[in-house]
Structures are given as C-alpha cells and as structure tokens.
Amino acid sequence: MTKGKLNAIKLKKVLGVAFGISIVVGGTIGAGILRTPGSIATLLPNKTLILCCWFLTGLYILLCANSYAELTTMLPKAGGAFNYIKRAFGTYVGFVTGWFDFILNMLGPPFFCVVLGEYTTLLFPALKGHNTIISLSYLTFFTLINLPGVKNGSTTQQITSVLKIVLLLILVAACFIAKPVQSSIALHAQTVVFNGALVIAFFKAMQLVLSTYDGWMAVSFFAEEDTDPGKNIPRSYFIGASAVIILYLLINAAVMHALPLSAIANSPLAAADAAAVAFGAWGAKFINIIALFSIVSILNAYMMIPPRILFGISREGFFIKQGTYINKGGTPYYCMLICYVLAVYFIVYNTYEQIFSFSAVMLTVVTGFSFASLIWLRKKEPNLNRPYKAWGYPYMTILALVVTLTLFIGFAVSDLRSFLIIIGIFVVSYPLYRLIIKANGVRVEEG
Numbered sequence: 001m002t003k004g005k006l007n008a009i010k011l012k013k014v015l016g017v018a019f020g021i022s023i024v025v026g027g028t029i030g031a032g033i034l035r036t037p038g039s040i041a042t043l044l045p046n047k048t049l050i051l052c053c054w055f056l057t058g059l060y061i062l063l064c065a066n067s068y069a070e071l072t073t074m075l076p077k078a079g080g081a082f083n084y085i086k087r088a089f090g091t092y093v094g095f096v097t098g099w100f101d102f103i104l105n106m107l108g109p110p111f112f113c114v115v116l117g118e119y120t121t122l123l124f125p126a127l128k129g130h131n132t133i134i135s136l137s138y139l140t141f142f143t144l145i146n147l148p149g150v151k152n153g154s155t156t157q158q159i160t161s162v163l164k165i166v167l168l169l170i171l172v173a174a175c176f177i178a179k180p181v182q183s184s185i186a187l188h189a190q191t192v193v194f195n196g197a198l199v200i201a202f203f204k205a206m207q208l209v210l211s212t213y214d215g216w217m218a219v220s221f222f223a224e225e226d227t228d229p230g231k232n233i234p235r236s237y238f239i240g241a242s243a244v245i246i247l248y249l250l251i252n253a254a255v256m257h258a259l260p261l262s263a264i265a266n267s268p269l270a271a272a273d274a275a276a277v278a279f280g281a282w283g284a285k286f287i288n289i290i291a292l293f294s295i296v297s298i299l300n301a302y303m304m305i306p307p308r309i310l311f312g313i314s315r316e317g318f319f320i321k322q323g324t325y326i327n328k329g330g331t332p333y334y335c336m337l338i339c340y341v342l343a344v345y346f347i348v349y350n351t352y353e354q355i356f357s358f359s360a361v362m363l364t365v366v367t368g369f370s371f372a373s374l375i376w377l378r379k380k381e382p383n384l385n386r387p388y389k390a391w392g393y394p395y396m397t398i399l400a401l402v403v404t405l406t407l408f409i410g411f412a413v414s415d416l417r418s419f420l421i422i423i424g425i426f427v428v429s430y431p432l433y434r435l436i437i438k439a440n441g442v443r444v445e446e447g
Helices: 003-008 016-027 032-043 049-076 080-089 091-105 108-123 132-145 150-177 196-213 217-226 229-257 261-265 270-315 335-351 352-356 361-382 395-414 416-440
Strands: none
Touching: 003 196, 016 150, 016 217, 016 229, 032 049, 032 196, 032 229, 032 261, 032 270, 049 080, 049 196, 049 217, 049 229, 049 361, 080 091, 080 196, 080 270, 080 361, 091 108, 091 270, 091 335, 091 361, 091 416, 108 132, 108 335, 108 361, 132 150, 132 270, 132 335, 150 196, 150 229, 150 270, 196 361, 196 395, 217 229, 217 270, 229 261, 261 270, 261 335, 361 395, 361 416, 395 416
C-alpha cells in the first residue's frame, strides 16, 4: 500500500462504552494501588483519615471528569486535551500542551515494560538477569497486537481490564474473609490531633493518591473513534472513574482489615502482606499475578494513547506529514512505529526516569489549561455544539481549576528544578514552533 492510500484512510468509528470504561479502568489502575497503602499509612495512621483521603481524591477526579466530558464531546478529536486548548488559546499554546501531553504519555510504555520485566523475574527466577530483553519482548508483543488495527487493541483492553478487576475483587474478598492479624503495638495515632502537621501530611498523602488515579482522562484520546461520543464518552468517564474509586476504597479497606496500621505503615508492599494473611504461602505469587495483569492492562492502554496524540498534533501541522498516515485497521501506523522506537531507546538506555521528575508538573499544566479552555470557550463560542454540559458550571469547573493550580504551585515549590525545566521548555519551544508551522504552512490562530 502506498503512503497516499494510507493517508486517505480515516480513524475507524468502532469504539463504544465498553471500551471507554475499560480504557479508564485499565489506564488508571496499575501496581501503584498495591504499593501506596504503606506510604499513606505512614503519613496518616488512622483508618478513617486514610479512607477519606482516597475518597476525596476520587471526588476530585469526578470533578475533573465532569469538565472533561463537556470538552471531549464538544470537540471529539483524536489527541485529547490540546484540541480544546488550541481552540481556546491559539496555535502556540496548543502546540506546547500537545507535545507536553505526548511526552507525558510516551513515558508510560517503557516504564510499564520495565516493571513487567521485574515482576516476570519474580515469578520466574530462572529469567533473572534478562530484564531488558523481557521488557523489550513485552513492548514488541503489544506493539504487534495494536499495529494491525484498533479492534485488536480494544478487545485486548477489555479482556485485560476485566481480568484485573476480577483478580482485585478476589484479593478484597479473601482479605475480608481471612482472620485479621492483631497488633502487639499500641496505636497511639488512633487519637487524631488536628493541627498544621496533620493537614500537611494529609495533602502529601493526597499527592500520592492522585498519582494512582492518573489515567482517568484516557477516553479523551479516542473520542474520534467512538460511535456516539455525545452519549458514550460521559458514561465512560463517570462509570469508569466511579469503578476505580470503589475498587480503591475496597482494596484499602480490605488491607486495613487484614493488617494492623502499624504493620501497613512499615511495609513497602502492604498488599502483599495482606495477601499472605489471606492466601498463606501463595500470597506473594498471587500479588505478583495481580500486578502482572494490572500492568499488562495499563501497558496496552498506553500503547494506544501516545500514537493518537502524535497523530492529532501531526494533523494540525505540529509534526511531520507521515504522522497522519493510518492503515486499514484504523491505527496511526507511523506514529505507533515512532513510539515503539522511542520506547526501545528509553528501555535500553534507562532514560525515562530522568523525565519522570518533571512529568507531574507537565500534567498539571495540561489539565489546568484544559479547565481554563472550558471556561474561555463558554464565553468565546457560546453556540458551539455541546452534547454534554458540565454539571454545576461554572463553580465545579472553577473549583477543578483552582485545585489544579494549587497542585501546580505545590509541585513548583517542592521541586523547583522541574519547574525551571518546564519554563525552559516553554522558552525554547517558541522558535521551534515558528520553524515547524512555517515549514508545514500552518495557519496561526489566536486565542
């Protein structure tokens, strides 16, 4: 097939609510939920406060999803947030946030492949020392699954997400059925003293929890491939996010039922300790299996997301023309191959961790601009078709924006180096932006 024919094929409208829910659940729940209970219990040694922290962060995610549902259904285009931001604030801001979003999501596949390599060697000790080869094998395997077409990726996502949920529910049920371990240590922290230190600890815990919720906006990247985005996308957002919140609360409650807080707080993998209580000697293996399926599901999601962002920014003239090519199955073919090559580089040279340090700052930049674009587009283009309108607008959207700005300021203060890198990228990006739009003949739009 020639490049011209590849370019003529459009993204296929074959996705629905089932995929939308599975990409939210599968793209959000990873190994983080198995690791974070210990860190949270160290900061908040009180069961009620811990559950409140997870619940309130979940409410924030629903708040965000409420505004994103309007944006996504208003402009159901591949690539997600940069489409709304460009429409509201002009070509340059769209260019920068589009590339920020791509970099953020491009880090997913190499990271998850490396983690999968680690868990695989735990299950199969004979493979120890071959982590890089195992990681590259996972990357290649899931690239080959998704390359032929979107239906393959969609089916894989739904199957792996269901398996992940089933395994997690088995863990939850087993922990509640098991006889809980009694602590020999007096829990002095059960009497909570509300002071400044506790408030700071609570917000630190929320930052950790927020990282486990990252991925809730995954459905926005596939809006153009949805058969009925006006109906399906809001349902996908809210059902998917609600399912994640309920699962997270159940997992935390189950772990705290099986183990005393003193044991959870001192454990780097509290879920494994809880599984040991529930399953005995099989506990460690069961947790490894859960972790494998959790990461496989999230890896498949992130194999699909970056190529669609790259396709979207290519179509706007922010990248090479080949980025707009699509194969018969509806896959952004060249974009996926480019992402594969980048992921191989990150895995082999272990360079993705150098970028992770400022990825949280980039995330708040993208989401902050997204909420601001909703507010601005309501004023700028009040008659734009909006199949779904954000509940409680403008108050809920303003609240989401304020919380996001607070997180951005918090990250900037706690990690000045990352903040300065982001500022530096903004400065350097402008001449590159001018060069690219001139070469591609892009019409500049002002906000």
